[in-house]
Amino acid sequence: MLRFVAISSLKNRYFWKVTVKEIMERRVMHMDLDSFFVSVERLQNSALMGKPVIICGSSDRGVVSSCSYEARQFGVHSAMSAKLARQLCPQGIFISGDMDAYSKHSRIVTEIIESRAPVVEKASIDEHYLDISGMDKYIKTATLWAHELRETIMQQTGLPISFGLSNNKTVSKIATNEAKPNGEKYIDLGLEKQFLAPLSIKKMPGVGDKTYVQLRSMGIEKIETVQQMQVGLFQRVMGENGVLIWKRCNAIDNNPVEPYSEQKSMSTETTFDKDTTDVQHLKRMVVSMVHELAFQLRKQEKVTGCVTLKLRYSDFQTHTFQMKIPYTASDHVIQKKLLELLDKNYTRRVLIRLIGIKFSHLVNGFNQINLFDDTEEMVKLYQAMDKIRLKFGDSAIKKAGGLGMGRRGEGHLPPGKDA
Ligand code: TTP
Ligand code: MG
Ligand code: MG
Numbered sequence: 001m002l003r004f005v006a007i008s009s010l011k012n013r014y015f016w017k018v019t020v021k022e023i024m025e026r027r028v029m030h031m032d033l034d035s036f037f038v039s040v041e042r043l044q045n046s047a048l049m050g051k052p053v054i055i056c057g058s059s060d061r062g063v064v065s066s067c068s069y070e071a072r073q074f075g076v077h078s079a080m081s082a083k084l085a086r087q088l089c090p091q092g093i094f095i096s097g098d099m100d101a102y103s104k105h106s107r108i109v110t111e112i113i114e115s116r117a118p119v120v121e122k123a124s125i126d127e128h129y130l131d132i133s134g135m136d137k138y139i140k141t142a143t144l145w146a147h148e149l150r151e152t153i154m155q156q157t158g159l160p161i162s163f164g165l166s167n168n169k170t171v172s173k174i175a176t177n178e179a180k181p182n183g184e185k186y187i188d189l190g191l192e193k194q195f196l197a198p199l200s201i202k203k204m205p206g207v208g209d210k211t212y213v214q215l216r217s218m219g220i221e222k223i224e225t226v227q228q229m230q231v232g233l234f235q236r237v238m239g240e241n242g243v244l245i246w247k248r249c250n251a252i253d254n255n256p257v258e259p260y261s262e263q264k265s266m267s268t269e270t271t272f273d274k275d276t277t278d279v280q281h282l283k284r285m286v287v288s289m290v291h292e293l294a295f296q297l298r299k300q301e302k303v304t305g306c307v308t309l310k311l312r313y314s315d316f317q318t319h320t321f322q323m324k325i326p327y328t329a330s331d332h333v334i335q336k337k338l339l340e341l342l343d344k345n346y347t348r349r350v351l352i353r354l355i356g357i358k359f360s361h362l363v364n365g366f367n368q369i370n371l372f373d374d375t376e377e378m379v380k381l382y383q384a385m386d387k388i389r390l391k392f393g394d395s396a397i398k399k400a401g402g403l404g405m406g407r408r409g410e411g412h413l414p415p416g417k418d419a
Contacts, residue, residue: 040098113153129172196227313351314350
């Protein structure tokens, strides 16, 4: 948007002023459920209230996906090995997760938010951004509206949730984290930098362990220090990523809240040289396409919550079949669902000209969400295969299910993104 600044007609200068003002005065809310997976377990078993609860895979070699705030007091945190968590918190209640239940509750929360807010982006399984700019003018103050929405969600779902409200996504996300658990935090217009200044640089989204070590070695601990540095200097030391971090530290983030419908989906399809009724061939094609698309999904660190199968018959009639699934990025889970759709819907045995698959309802979090029906071996296998694919290209790997599938002569479209 700001690119229009360069044009210097009076009209455009006016436009620029309005745009900047609008951006500066946006009201962006970020909401994130508190210890989400644990909270869902607590809905089903109230005896877990107030206890150190840890969700991890069933094997001792799994990792912690979610832990209650009581467990955090023992030093337990997400992504820690379950083994270490058991050592730190032997009295903890360890539960192997239930992705179906978490996905269901995630969708319920999304529905409540979408039924009330004008512009909503579902950013991960338990977080949403809402653009509620202008709310002050027409309804009630944005802060009161936000507070009431949080109350509604908690009343209707029984799940604790926190939020942050400011003029941009970065500041609001950090505000949510500061408000947790069970809290809300408003950052008044103009006070964004001041709010960020005393916080550890580690709290800045995009500053992972490696960047943090690098920043610490430069003597940077607080966001305030970055705020005082020249962007050019910071960029020279930190590279391109440095500009982004510097901007965020200075509360500059013009990224819009991207409504759900505009979030990308991914799809791929294959047109056969010769129309077919061979079910085994169709199945192998689905498996092959899933491998390809799920790899793209993981590369983007996303998970999908909905799969679609597309069949075009020889008379060009096209049918699509859709199924909501628990959020996942694992080939074997997605493949099972798509094969189910094929079995259920390809019953007429008429000639098929084209077959396609699509993943939608994409949200961030592949690295986060450890699927509980995945063994550690399975996760390692995906990681190893993805590594080879990244290095040598997708054709370097084909799992047994997709072998013998050569796409020779078949008009296969590579995975694309649909709006
Ligand atoms: P988070 O929102 O990061 O964590 P949380 O909801 O458990 O706790 P809080 O927000 O109060 O700090 O992640 C949401 C869910 O995603 C979490 O409940 C479980 C899952 N998850 C994983 O499976 N693995 C991970 O490493 C992380 C961080 C989350
Ligand atoms: Mg959460
Ligand atoms: Mg979250």
